[in-house]
Amino acid sequence: MQLEIIRADDTVTHLTLTGRLDLAGVQNIEIAFLGHTAARGKPVLADLSGVEYMSSLGLRMLLGAFHALKRKGQTLRLFRPQTPVRETLHLAGLDELLAKSDDVNTALPSLG
Amino acid sequence: MNLAEFLLLLFAGLGLFFIGVKLIGSHLSQMAGRGFRKWILRLVDTSWSASLLGILFGAITQSTNAVTFIVSSIITAGLVPVRVATPVVIWANLGTSALVLLAAVHLRLFVLTLLGVIGLCYFFNIEKSGRYRHVAAALLGVALLFLGLDFIKQGVAPLRELQGVRDLLGLAAQSYGLVFMLGAGLALVAQSSATVTVVAVTMTKMGLLSMDLTLMAIYGAGLGSALSLWFMIANSAGLARQLGYIQIFLKAVSALLMVLLFSLECGLDVPLIKAMITHLSANPSLQGAWAYLLMQLLGCLVVTVWFGPLYRLALRTSPTTLEETLSKPQYLYEEALDDAETALDLVEKEQLRQLERLQHYLSGQDRRASASVTENDESVGIHAANKSVTAEIGEFLTVLMDRTQDRETLNRMLNFQARNRLLADLQDGLFSLNELLCPGRADDKTEAVAHGIVEGVDFLVLTLLDALKSQDEQDRALFLKMTADQSEVMERIRRKLLLSSERSAKMHEALFRASSLYERMVWLLRQYCLLCTSIP
Structure with missing residues (x-):
């Protein structure tokens, strides 16, 4: 599981996740992910196009970051998930976290 | 003659x-x-x-x-x-x-x-x-x-x-x-x-x-x-x-x-x-x-x-089995029945403990590190043990109700009884869901849908637990929002299943049953959260 920061400035954190968000994957990146999202306290756009599998622990990590950002008046948006991952997000009731657009140019400005 | x-x-x-x-x-x-x-x-x-x-x-x-x-x-x-x-x-x-x-x-x-x-x-x-x-x-x-x-x-x-x-x-x-x-x-x-x-x-x-x-x-x-x-x-x-x-x-x-x-x-x-x-x-x-x-x-x-x-x-x-160990309630004891409020606090702890055990039911790819990984034949015994504790809580509450006159305490007891019924239904539902979708029973073609269902319900159990433990109103409100209405998602999944011709009739049936069970699990978890929110 890999986490890559595309952009991190005063207005937004744009990152990509690649690999399987299963138990091992979450253990790998959780601290870094929460550091770049919840701790920074900036709006986050997380690109999930490279995520092949989403487990309940992965969902929990995303919800934890969303919750922490919400308390700080910020938001987290999930971007371009693969169909099975999108389905899992729907089933988990996390539709709210999905970005309205799959276009990064549209998704980024909407965070503010 | x-x-x-x-x-x-x-x-x-x-x-x-x-x-x-x-x-x-x-x-x-x-x-x-x-x-x-x-x-x-x-x-x-x-x-x-x-x-x-x-x-x-x-x-x-x-x-x-x-x-x-x-x-x-x-x-x-x-x-x-x-x-x-x-x-x-x-x-x-x-x-x-x-x-x-x-x-x-x-x-x-x-x-x-x-x-x-x-x-x-x-x-x-x-x-x-x-x-x-x-x-x-x-x-x-x-x-x-x-x-x-x-x-x-x-x-x-x-x-x-x-x-x-x-x-x-x-x-x-x-x-x-x-x-x-x-x-x-x-x-x-x-x-x-x-x-x-x-x-x-x-x-x-x-x-x-x-x-x-x-x-x-x-x-x-x-x-x-x-x-x-x-x-x-x-x-x-x-x-x-x-x-x-x-x-x-x-x-x-x-x-x-x-x-x-x-x-x-x-x-x-x-x-x-x-x-x-x-x-x-x-x-x-x-x-x-x-x-x-x-x-x-x-x-x-x-x-x-x-x-x-x-x-x-x-x-x-013949050492004591895991099932026997799990069958023992941790917080319920006879003497506690003498004080209704204390007894109810203990019931709440026991029910929370049972709720935590729900995460052990699903054999998804991703088992909790703390949860004991169980084989399919063992899961039957563990389910029986969990049901036994739930029944024990039910009996404890019945005895407590017989001894209580106070209206407010009785209302609280009724709430706990309703939670207990939900717990029993959740245990049965998750057991059935695991039977339908656990690894080895689903083939590759059903794996993606099965994953979604298993990980989705597992996540909701974890989220409810977090919300109940934190006692934060916002956490509960978020959980209730997440579980508000799943019918549209489930309908979409069922439509997709109908259109797919790659699966056997048996797998089709299993996935349809699993999708219905999933909807029921979400509803039961939501009701549990509502019951926990409705009393101080």
């Missing part, structure tokens, strides 16, 4: 007898509710009272298996240690002698009266009342059992006149070993030494068996009963097996010791068991009954003296 009719009477008598034994055992086992167990708990505080209670139970139930079941449920619920409760099981063996003693005396009038009274109970629908249902059915069992014995006596009567039967008995009389093995074989089939003894005693009464042969049949039945139990516990584990080993030792040792005493008495002409039973009664059938009682008494005494080493050996051979 011709011979065929007598044989049919004998056959019907045996049938009635077996029905009676089953009815008594099963209905008395179902009377083992919390009140009944509490009554037992008061009585087992000393080994003497526990032994007396065992004799009484054995006499009433006529089944050491039924007594073992009741005692196991008390031990498994963590209400009393094994060492304290085991004398009840041991001495129940002696109690079973009551049937044999009663069968040796004339009981026809008693049986006919009892049947009439029970018939009236059924006519007035008393057997339908929750309170007396099991009592009425157990009494019907007693009546059928003795009616069966009466049939057997009538059916056996003409047999002694038959030349073939006389020849057979003459042959058997030449070999005690043959009669011993016959007794053992019959007890193995009937799974009860008392049953075989009653039949043997009845035959003695009708003059078909001599006293020596009756004794050998009875001792053989003792060993046969031990063998039967050996087969019965082959697939069990933990406490059931521990108690089973102790019972097997008791039955086998008592039978073999009686054979030894019989041999010494016949061979060396020393007055022992035969002399004692002749002294106790001149009636041959009662003598057989006394021999059976002495055999049980001998076994009980031997096991009581050797209980410590025997129990340690049984524990080493």
Whole structure:
């Protein structure tokens, strides 16, 4: 599981996740992910196009970051998930976290 | 009546007898509710009272298996240690002698009266009342059992006149070993030494068996009963097996010791068991009954003296199972019932503990590191253990409600009862979901949909737990939002399933069932959260 920061400035954190968000994957990146999202306290756009599998622990990590950002008046948006991952997000009731657009140019400005 | 009719009477008598034994055992086992167990708990505080209670139970139930079941449920619920409760099981063996003693005396009038009274109970629908249902059915069992014995006596009567039967008995009389093995074989089939003894005693009464042969049949039945139990516990584990080993030792040792005493008495002409039973009664059938009682008494005494080493050996051979460990509630204890508010706090903790266990049900790819990874066959046992704790919480709440007058506390209790019902439904639902979708049962084509469902419901369980533990209103509000309406998502998934032709019809059906179950799980989790939110 890999986490890559595309952009991190005063207005937004744009990152990509690649690999399987299963138990091992979450253990790998959780601290870094929460550091770049919840701790920074900036709006986050997380690109999930490279995520092949989403487990309940992965969902929990995303919800934890969303919750922490919400308390700080910020938001987290999930971007371009693969169909099975999108389905899992729907089933988990996390539709709210999905970005309205799959276009990064549209998704980024909407965070503010 | 011709011979065929007598044989049919004998056959019907045996049938009635077996029905009676089953009815008594099963209905008395179902009377083992919390009140009944509490009554037992008061009585087992000393080994003497526990032994007396065992004799009484054995006499009433006529089944050491039924007594073992009741005692196991008390031990498994963590209400009393094994060492304290085991004398009840041991001495129940002696109690079973009551049937044999009663069968040796004339009981026809008693049986006919009892049947009439029970018939009236059924006519007035008393057997339908929750309170007396099991009592009425157990009494019907007693009546059928003795009616069966009466049939057997009538059916056996003409047999002694038959030349073939006389020849057979003459042959058997030449070999005690043959009669011993016959007794053992019959007890193995009937799974009860008392049953075989009653039949043997009845035959003695009708003059078909001599006293020596009756004794050998009875001792053989003792060993046969031990063998039967050996087969019965082959697939069990933990406490059931521990108690089973102790019972097997008791039955086998008592039978073999009686054979030894019989041999010494016949061979060396020393007055022992035969002399004692002749002294106790001149009636041959009662003598057989006394021999059976002495055999049980001998076994009980031997096991009581050797209980410590025997129990340690049984524990080493069959350690306590995970299911038994999980079946014990952690926070519920009898004394807490005296203070309703404290008791409810404990119920809440126990229910939260049960809720935490829900995450162990699903065999998704991603199991919690802290959760014990279980095989499919183990999951059945764990589910049973969880259900047992939930039932225990339910009974605890029922007793608490009976003692509470305060309206506000009663409302709180009703809330906890509703939560308990949801917990039980969640346990059943998740168990079924796991059965449908656990790895190995779904193929590659179903894997993606199955993953979504398994991980989705697992996530919702975790999220509810987090929300309840944090006691943050925002967390609960978010959870309620997440679980508000899943119908649109599920409809979309079902449409996709319908369009796909790659899966087998069986997998289609499994996924449809899983999607319905998922919707139900989400609804149940949401209701649980709402119940936790509705009271302070």
